[in-house]
Amino acid sequence: MKKFIASVMFALSASLMVVANTASANEEGVELEHADVDIHNQASLQRGVKYFVNYCMGCHSLNFSRYNRVAKDLGLTDEQVTKNLIFTRDANGDLEKAGSLMKNGISQKDAAEWFGAPPPDLTLVGRSQTDWIYSYLKAFYVDPTRPMGVNNTVFPNVGMPHVLWDLQGQQEKECVKEGEGGHAVEHCELKLVKPGSMTPAEYDQTARDITNFLAYVGEPSKLSRKTYGVFTLLFLGLFAVVAYFLKKEYWKDVH
Known part of the structure; x- marks a missing residue:
């Protein structure tokens, strides 16, 4: 019971952190892009879970979601889930089962040491922060002054590396000042300087798919509750x- 309460508190604190970051981004004048997610788009959800598990789940877990629940909702078989989505092992060293919670194998202590803070669980953050997540995934740029070599316009001084860099490529932040003295206004934009394996349009769709998947995970009942209503x-x-x-x-x- 204590572990369950601790897990709930950790997930809530992660959600509050994202809300705080969203408010901070808005205060700094960062305009969030509309994610335009559709959790009834099963193909998008399938792509989203693929990219999330392969790129994000090394650090971020979904402790309140189970593989078999995701498989059922996304039209996947248990065999497909076991072969393509499960990479963690249990205490005995055996591969986790399809009915297991979507945990990762990273140590919270090691993660805190490597990144400055343990990566939050992302089960609930997609319930209301879809625009923030979508904008954040697109807002990384090269910054040699940061420990990971990157920064983010939506979440300044973030400790997370840009794990999707090979898909998006590398961006640089270019700023121009307009006006003089105290009336000067700085306008900044991100420019792609080194293309990745995807075109900008393809990467935008990938960011939207990951966001869509997190929106679904945050509240799976959305898929059927309107029908019940x-x-x-x-x-x-x-x-x-x-x-x-x-x-x-x-x-x-x-x-």
Whole structure:
């Protein structure tokens, strides 16, 4: 029970950290791009889980999600999940099962030492911060002054390396000042100086797919809750009709 409470508190603190970073980005005048996610796009979710597991899950876990739940919702078989998505092992050294939680193998202590802070669990951050996540994944640029050699316009001085650099390529931040003295305004933009394996449009879609997957993981019930709502309203409507005629039958002798 203590471990469960600790896990919940850790996930909540991670969500609050992202919210704080979002507010900080907005205060600094960083305009977030609209992610335009659609969790009913199964192909996008399948691409998103592939990129998340291969590039992000080495550090970030999804401690409140299970592989088999993701497989069911995304139209994947347990065999496909085991062969393509599960890379961690249990305490006995055996490969995790399809019903396991989506944990990673990184030590929190080592991660804190390497990155300055342990990477947060990302199960819940996609519930309300999709624009932030999408913009963040596109906002890395080369900065030799940083320990990882990169910085981020959405999350300044971030300790995370740009794990998707081979897909996006390398960007540089170029700033121009307009005006003079105290009225000078600095405008900055990111320019691609070294292309990656994807075109800018392809990388934008990849960032959107990862964001879409995190939006789904944050609240999987979104896939079906509207359908349940429609059937519930239909049932209540039918019940209201039956109740009305039943009421008339019971009270006809009184009136």
